[in-house]
Amino acid sequence: MTTSEQSAPKRLAELRQIKEEARRGPSDRATETQHAKGKLTARERIALLLDEGSFKEVEQLRRHRATGFGLEAKKPYTDGVITGWGTVEGRTVFVYAHDFRIFGGALGEAHATKIHKIMDMAIAAGAPLVSLNDGAGARIQEGVSALAGYGGIFQRNTKASGVIPQISVMLGPCAGGAAYSPALTDFVFMVRDTSQMFITGPDVVQAVTGEQITQNGLGGADVHAETSGVAHFAYDDEETCISEVRYLLSLLPQNNRENPPAVETRDRADRRGDVLLDLVPADGNRAYDMRKVIEELVDEGEYLEVHERWATNIICALARMDGQVVAVVANQPASYAGVLDIHASEKAARFVQLCDAFNIPIVTLVDVPGFLPGVDQEHNGIIRHGAKLLYAYCNATVPRISLILRKAYGGAYIVMDSQSIGADLTYAWPTNEIAVMGAEGAANVIFRREITGADDPDAMRAQKIKEYKTGLMHPYYAAERGLVDDVIDPTETREVLIGALAMLRNKHADLPSRKHGNPPQ
Numbered sequence: 001m002t003t004s005e006q007s008a009p010k011r012l013a014e015l016r017q018i019k020e021e022a023r024r025g026p027s028d029r030a031t032e033t034q035h036a037k038g039k040l041t042a043r044e045r046i047a048l049l050l051d052e053g054s055f056k057e058v059e060q061l062r063r064h065r066a067t068g069f070g071l072e073a074k075k076p077y078t079d080g081v082i083t084g085w086g087t088v089e090g091r092t093v094f095v096y097a098h099d100f101r102i103f104g105g106a107l108g109e110a111h112a113t114k115i116h117k118i119m120d121m122a123i124a125a126g127a128p129l130v131s132l133n134d135g136a137g138a139r140i141q142e143g144v145s146a147l148a149g150y151g152g153i154f155q156r157n158t159k160a161s162g163v164i165p166q167i168s169v170m171l172g173p174c175a176g177g178a179a180y181s182p183a184l185t186d187f188v189f190m191v192r193d194t195s196q197m198f199i200t201g202p203d204v205v206q207a208v209t210g211e212q213i214t215q216n217g218l219g220g221a222d223v224h225a226e227t228s229g230v231a232h233f234a235y236d237d238e239e240t241c242i243s244e245v246r247y248l249l250s251l252l253p254q255n256n257r258e259n260p261p262a263v264e265t266r267d268r269a270d271r272r273g274d275v276l277l278d279l280v281p282a283d284g285n286r287a288y289d290m291r292k293v294i295e296e297l298v299d300e301g302e303y304l305e306v307h308e309r310w311a312t313n314i315i316c317a318l319a320r321m322d323g324q325v326v327a328v329v330a331n332q333p334a335s336y337a338g339v340l341d342i343h344a345s346e347k348a349a350r351f352v353q354l355c356d357a358f359n360i361p362i363v364t365l366v367d368v369p370g371f372l373p374g375v376d377q378e379h380n381g382i383i384r385h386g387a388k389l390l391y392a393y394c395n396a397t398v399p400r401i402s403l404i405l406r407k408a409y410g411g412a413y414i415v416m417d418s419q420s421i422g423a424d425l426t427y428a429w430p431t432n433e434i435a436v437m438g439a440e441g442a443a444n445v446i447f448r449r450e451i452t453g454a455d456d457p458d459a460m461r462a463q464k465i466k467e468y469k470t471g472l473m474h475p476y477y478a479a480e481r482g483l484v485d486d487v488i489d490p491t492e493t494r495e496v497l498i499g500a501l502a503m504l505r506n507k508h509a510d511l512p513s514r515k516h517g518n519p520p521q
Contacts, residue, residue, distance in 0.1 A: 022060050022077035030101035039172060039194055040238050042082045042097035045132045048242040049095060050086030057084040058118060064110040069141040076102050079110045080135075083118040085127070088249045091261070094122035097132035100172055105135030107178070108142045112149025119156040126255035128165040130245060133182065133195075134172030150177050157184035162357035165252045169245055170195035170231070171238060173215075183230065186354055187248065187306075190221035190231040191241050197224060197231075229310040229343065248304060251318045251325050252358060259359050260325035267299040269322045269498045276490040280367075282431050284407045289334045290315055290365060293405070297363075297494050299323065306351060311343035312336075316351040318360070322498045324505075327355040330365035331416070333406075340412045341372035342385040349388035352396055361399035361501055364417040367406040386415060387520040393417045395517060399504035401497060404428040404484070410436055419483050424507065425500050426483065429490050434478045440465055 025031060025041065034041055040048070046055055060082075063075040080102035085094045096118050098105035107115075122129040138146035160166055161184065168182035170190045174197045182188045182197065190197070198219035205211055205218065217223065224231035235241040253260045273296045280288055294317060295301040303319035312335040317328045329348050331338035355362050371377075371386060393400070393415070401424060402417040413434060419426040428434070444451070447464040454460035478484040488496050 018077070019060065025099065025101050026076055027101075034101055037194065038237075039100070039134065041101065042099040042132065042134070045169075045171065045238065045242060046082065046084075046086075046095060046097055048239060049130060049132070049245060050088060050093065051090065054086035055084055055095075056086060057082065058121075059083060059114050062110055062114055064108050064142075066108060066110075066139075066142050066145075078102065079108065079114065080105055081107075081111045081114055083114045085118075085121070085125075088246050091249070091254060092125065092127040093249060094118055094125070094127055094129045095132065096129075098135035098172070100134045100136075103136075103139060105172065106137060106139040107135060107146055107149050108139035109145040109149055111139070112146070112152060115149075116152045116156060119153070119160065122164055123156070123160050126164060126257065128167065128249060128252065128254065129160065130167045130169060130249075131181070131185070132169050132171055133174055133178075135178065136173060137176045137178045147177070150181070153181050154184060157181055161186075162256060162353075164255045165249070165358065167245060167248065169241065170197060170221075171241075175199070175201055187233070188224070188231045189233045189235070189241050189245060190224060191238055192221045192234060192236050194238075196220050225307075226309045229307060229347065232306050234309070244304075248318075251304060251320075253360075256357055256359065262323045262325070263320065265299045265320065265323040267322075270495045272491045273297065273494055274491050276493065280405055280429075280431065280490070282406075284369075284433060287333045287337065290330045290332045290338070290367070293365065294319070294328055294330060297321070297497065298326075298328070303328065307347050311341075311347040313338055313341065314344040314348050316348060321363075321494070321501060324501065325360055326501065327351065327360045327362045328365065329362060329417075331368045333367050336372070337369050338367050338407075339369055339372045340386060340389070340415065341377060342380055342382055345382075345385045345389040345415075349392040352389070352392040356392070356396035356398050359398060361401070361504065362396065362417070363497060363501075364400070364402040364423070366402055366404045366408050366413070366416045368409065368412040368416055369407050370410045370412045384520045386411070390415045390421065391517070391519045393423075394421050395511070395519075396422075397507075397509035397511065399424055399501060399507050401425045401427070401500050401504075403493065403497070404432040404434060405490075406431050406433065408432065408434045419485075424504055425485050427493075427496060427500075428475065428478065428484045428487050429493075430475045430487055431490075432475050432478070432484075432487070434483070 031041055061077050062079050064079050080099050081096055082099060083096040085092060096115050166185035167187045168185045172195055179197045179199060196215045196219040202213050202215055202218050221231060221234035225234035276296055279292050294303055298319035298321055303317040305317045307316060313332050315330040315332050319326055319328060400417055417423045451457050451460045475487055479487050
């Protein structure tokens with residue numbers, strides 16, 4: 001037996017031992033500490049995200065080369081981040097997960113290089129990238145090399161934007177410059193109590209401003225889901241959060257060159273929606289929940305609402321109709337009467353851009369009384385923020401269908417994907433009211449002299465309001481002028497929309513040749 005033959009089994013045993021050490025992590029105590037915080041380990045999270053047995057790890061045996069500050073004596077395998085790929089419902093997904101048990105998940109040069117590589121692989125392979133974030137920021141001991149590592153991540157986030165879906169899952173702290181990578185991605189998920197995001201922490205805030213606040217109060221999941229709009233989704237535990245990431249991936253294409261995956265459905269395309277007649281009051285001043293309308297229109301009443309708790313006066317959701325993925329943008333009369341304001345415009349604009357980038361048709365449900373008036377809105381830039389939504393719709397080349405359920409007043413009517421800005425098809429219910437403004441306001445402007453000069457101003461006002469409604473606000477006024485393609489029976493809405501979406505499935509539209517547009521900021 002040769003020397004090489006004798007050494008081969010020993011080498012193999014050594015390899016197995018090293019890989020087992022890398023898989024196990026630094027120590028059982030470190031794992032217990034992670035669990036005691038209510039957090040899973042990086043490998044446990046990857047196991048929840050990917051199909052069983054599908055994960056293929058990259059650079060498992062990578063170690064840092066840094067010296068000084070005691071680093072040369074501590075060189076664990078993986079260097080605190082696990083990278084690789086696997087499948088979700090059989091489709092390839094790339095992933096990297098910070099391992100908080102190693103250097104607190106802090107990013108160093110080797111750590112960053114691993115992330116750069118997996119991001120490059122995801123872009124080249126044309127597959128989604130999911131980051132499971134649980135890190136303490138830059139590794140201070142490595143100095144500027146760590147900061148440069150973040151720069152490489154940001155550059156790749158930007159390169160991948162609109163090319164592959166990017167999902168950030170926040171499962172621990174994310175402070176300083178590290179927070180900008182999630183902000184560059186398409187979706188941000190957070191877990192209550194265990195995940196936080198902020199640029200400067202509570203200690204710095206107190207030192208500079210004197211304000212006292214907790215980590216969760218400054219940048220917790222509820223803050224970002226309700227107040228800042230940084231988080232699209234917030235959940236109580238990691239298992240539910242990661243399960244919803246899998247569901248979101250099932251609604252997205254692999255990349256911008258593919259369509260979202262279709263599925264078989266038992267929900268008939270011609271199912272009537274008789275309940276819609278009672279859901280939406282004919283009286284434009286009465287509120288109702290637009291979510292119930294969406295439930296009636298989509299397959300099995302199932303949809304995934306994005307930014308559910310931020311800017312609640314507009315709804316953005318992903319669903320399926322006849323098995324095909326569709327995006328829904330809808331005013332919500334149950335919240336601020338469905339008016340458009342700064343946050344609602346920003347929320348819907350980015351959602352429209354996302355759907356256009358990834359070939360998801362957009363159905364817009366319109367019931368909007370206008371833009372929110374007020375000094376605060378004007379001073380904070382409602383003009384440029386509202387223009388973001390207008391720009392997003394005008395720039396979108398995916399199939400676009402709008403349906404006017406009730407009110408559609410003023411500039412808000414135009415912005416909500418009206419036919420004049422490029423909607424492929426526009427439908428309306430018989431309850432629609434499309435006008436420059438409500439009849440009461442219009443009558444006060446147009447007939448001011450007649451009303452003020454009348455013996456009975458109230459009676460004259462009522463007469464003129466009726467006159468205006470009869471002349472300019474009847475349900476068929478816009479249809480007569482070709483601004484609405486058809487006025488439809490509300491009970492047939494699902495069938496009409498599905499038929500229109502099927503016709504538009506192979507729509508092709510070209511934009512002018514340009515490096516990129518200059519959208520309002």
